[in-house]
Amino acid sequence: MASRPFSLLVLLFSAIIVSDAAGSVGINYGRVANNLPSPDKVVQLLKSQGINKVKLYDTDATVLTALANSGISVVVALPNELLAATAADQSAADNWVQSNITKFYPQTKIEAIAVGNEVFVDPKNTTNYLVPAMKNIHASLVKSKLDSAIKISSPIAFSALQVSYPSSAGSFKQELVEPVIKPMLDFLKQTGSYLMVNAYPFFAYAANSDQISLDYALFKNNPGVVDSGNGLKYQSLFEAQIDAVFAALSAIQYDDVKMVVTETGWPSMGDENEIGAGEENAAAYNGNLVRKVLNGSGTPLRPQDPINVYLFALFNENQKSGPTSERNYGLFYPNEQKVYNIPLTLEELQGGQSTPVNTSTSQAPPMAGEVSKTQVGQTWCVANGKAGEEKLQAALDYACGQGEADCKAIQPGATCYNPNTLEAHASYAFNSYYQKNTRAAGTCEFGGAAYVVSQPPAYGNCEFPTGN
Structure with missing residues (x-):
């Protein structure tokens, strides 16, 4: 979803992943569109950019075949609609693993399986099936001797938190804790896996732009926000959200669970009421997030723990429903051109700017909370x-x-x-x-x-x- 010197974007991503001191940056490869390049071309694009971690929303055979022998690590997904059958029948889980995992591994570097996606907010109410499905998939991996190589988790939406502000007061929704959160966390600990979390500061900013500074949401210079509970100072909304999840884990005695942010991003276009959507802000958010990750700094609550993220998303997806923003999270347009420029090398990270593509330098950026004409109309x-x-x-x-x-x-x-x-x-x-x-x-x-x-x-x- 964008247009820049391709080879460099990847250098950025690979450098992140290779370094032990830094966190890692991957990208979500969604395909809810009818105008995207073929999977083979997408893999070429990823490699040309140095992007070596990708997350999928299914196990499409054409995509997994294209990724074979590419050196790209892959997170695949078992869709929500398969949770009930997988939870109810071990043979269904065995068949799914055989058809979608062992058939492609190890040529395709599948490193994790996301069982479901944001299940707690699934309108079809599949929450009760989640942990049993995760356990059955794991049992299938054990049979195939892949359980040590492939982790199992499930991305949860940030809305799984009952309280997220201040961060120190972070807590999960009570109705989820005993039935599913604790059993899932127990499973993650037993299998050496990690919690997957989808976090979008854009949503919080768009809904509260009168109270949240745009600079704070975009990792720009700002006075910061002091947490009234623990006295820690936050320079970005993203870090505050992540630490709210850590606080929620701590509140139920699961401090030792690791976390990966499996989705985060900012839309380059939005409707009139989607305050903050636009190329400049998307470039600032993603560019500054990558800068933070590559620099290896953690959050105020866990400063020594590198942050691992998957940006959302690779392409703008024209068949997604909902507001305009939903179709405009990509770093690339369908023709593989970049939507905006973000830092692509360590040198750029030390002083470069993140900018929209083909934007006149004489055009003043919008003030905090303001949406420019090129952003929405x-x-x-x-x-x-x-x-x-x-x-x-x-x-x-x-x-x-x-x-x-x-x-x-x-x-x-x-x-x-x-x-x-x-x-x-x-x-x-x-x-x-x-x-x-x-x-x-x-x-x-x-x-x-x-x-x-x-x-x-x-x-x-x-x-x-x-x-x-």
């Missing part, structure tokens, strides 16, 4: 050059024909005829269709041949309309 639709000529031509024909896009400007001799390329003409037509339909969801897809950007396209001297 102004978006454009452009062609995905990797979709192939046949698909682009068919989509262009539709946009200018049935779609009734205004294509006069790309006719021979007209203002936007040059550059005379299929991608440039398709971009103009797709954007015309998108703006004409008031940038409604689904109007910049064209079967995977297009995607939304938040910076104006640059094709010669042609100016793309905004529809505003």
